[in-house]
Amino acid sequence: MRYTSTRGDQTQRRFCEILLEGLAPDGGLYLPVHYPQVDAATLARWRELSYADLAFEILSLYIDDIPAEDLRAIVRRTYTVEVFGSEQITPLTWLKPGLGLLGLSNGPTLAFKDMAMQLLGQLFEYELARRGQTLNILGATSGDTGSAAEYAMRGKQGVNVFMLSPHGRMSPFQQAQMFSLQDANIHNIAIEGVFDDCQDIVKAVSNDLAFKQRYRIGTVNSINWARLLAQVVYYFAGYFQATSANGQKVSFTVPSGNFGNVCAGHVARMMGLPIAQLVVATNENDVLDEFFRTGVYRPRASAQTHETSSPSMDISKASNFERFVFDLLGRDGQRVRAMFGAALTEQGQFVLSAAEHARIAEFGFASGASNHAARVATIQATHAAHGVVVDPHTADGLAVAKAHTHAATPMLVLETALPAKFAATIVEALGQQPPRPAHLQGIEALPKRVCVMRPDVAAVQDYIARLV
């Protein structure tokens, strides 16, 4: 398989080349030159596999520069009962007939990002050792990416992590998870700004090609293709758990921020997985909902990004969205370049034609927005009716899914975090603390390692240069 940029650069790369990089040189995102097609016989065979072996089958279609036996060993090391808590790895819970929760948050940091990041840690270690190289990972997080990356990379040979987060905006639990890590290769940088400021710094540093090369900068943001690919696997795993025979259709509702998670669903659907709808659920930051409903893409500046009680979705410029637009517009890289090339600075707005907007439904996409009141009411209702405590992001998914559920098609809502990460909203909704795994009791009291900085690209570059 070869990979190409969404912005028209025709250079084709292989998986391990793009594994350690972020954006393509022209500023676009990498996508495979085509989506491998999965037929009914293959689906029937995959239905019988363990999660790790299913992951191997799917990854093999996209990775041809890692020997098969090595790749199989990597996925078997990654997706274990010890790390993810169950044989299914992503267990499905039916709340009622036709409405399921796909549990993606049973990894070390209690959010779905572990699903991809744990694999990325193994892939990075493997590839860096093979090349005899080192890598400095620069990332931006609104909470969950950072901890997932740090827990996947801590103590790994040849890897440093520099993780930017918006100062004071993560939950106390999330801050404790990240800042309490004492590993010498983990560096926390709290930026005085919002998540989009952090992301813009990462993009600016990654676009400084001389700096990027000299300091061997890599990224683990959701624009990383390997992360997206890892997430494709659980759409298949969820489908197999929800159905008894292939051919039956299933829909997914996906609490969305950077559009990485639901973009993986898009890839699964393009491969031929029988997905009826992919419902994009946003919070009050509803740029994507507006786009899917109206065809108008109107990204907001960071000053207009609302701080909400589902903070991992407080994103107004979804970094993976460009991948979907590329497919929607028939892979016209020149057009994508015109649409997104200027968006990095400010307010790149575009409007789809009526015909283009109509194609959104052909791609299975629908959307809805949630808000604080709906989130809290959904946490309460889900607890009252089913005895299940869901986190605020998952609650946004459940709230939006309601309007998109059809009797004939099961709806699976992706559970993107455990409630323990977002205690304040759970206490507000239920008047009680969320359950917390025993090994995470008291982490807020641990000593913290973090450096607070202004949103300044040069200052972040200096900091990296001094430490590596």
Ligand SMILES: *Cc1c(COP(=O)(O)O)cnc(C)c1O
């Ligand atoms: C990251 C995250 C999201 C958003 O996922 P994207 O892939 O960025 O769309 C939703 N919920 C939680 C809990 C997250 O950590």
